[in-house]
Amino acid sequence: MYSAPVNHLPDPERQAAFYDGVTVKRGIAWLIDVVLIAIATAIVSAVTILGLFFIPMIYLMIGFLYRWVTIAGGSATWGMRVMAIELRNAHGERLGAGLAFMHVLAYSVAMSLMLVQIGSVILMFVDERGRGLGDMLLGTVMLNRRG
Incomplete structure (x- = not known):
């Protein structure tokens, strides 16, 4: 017997x-x-001096870790918290470390492929829930913060 997934x-x-x-x-x-x-990249690069030669790599690493840690810790980056929005999984729960990692990985892949990222942004404007490509693949959604 087939049963539709519960959303x-x-x-x-x-x-x-x-x-x-x-x-x-x-x-x-x-x-x-x-x-x-x-800002974090500039500080790390300046403090390490050799980091000045690796600014793009440092930016990518800091960006990935920042997004992963903040989303895993509160289902939102600091920018999302300022804007009073948060990510939720298909069950309406906050994202754990594993799903946060997958979300940031999907974001990183999309950002590295311009056409994919453009398509993802277009999806955010036309999807009834405002989901991007990564959200659709992972079953996540961005919501206005409750309460």
């Missing part, structure tokens, strides 16, 4: 407040995170 996420039609403005907030949160990662 515990808010309904975008009946509970639209969970999704209102999330795509724009997500973009602003991304900008905040980029600035924070750039």
Whole structure:
């Protein structure tokens, strides 16, 4: 017997407040995170002196770790927290370390392939839940923070 998967996420039609403005907030949160990662990269690069020769690699490593640790620790990066949004899994729960890692990995892959990232951003604007490609693959969704 076949049974459809249960989705515990808010309904975008009946509970639209969970999704209102999330795509724009997500973009602003991304900008905040980029600035924070750039500042951390500048500090690490300057302190290590040799790091000045490896700024792009340091930026990538700090960015990956920053996103993974903050999402695993509170289901949102600091930029997302400022914008009062958070990631949730298909059951409406906060992301654990494993799913946070997979989400950041999907983001990193999309960012390394411009057409994939453009497609993902377009999906965020046209999907009823504002999900990007990584969200669709992993069953995650960005919501306005509850409470």
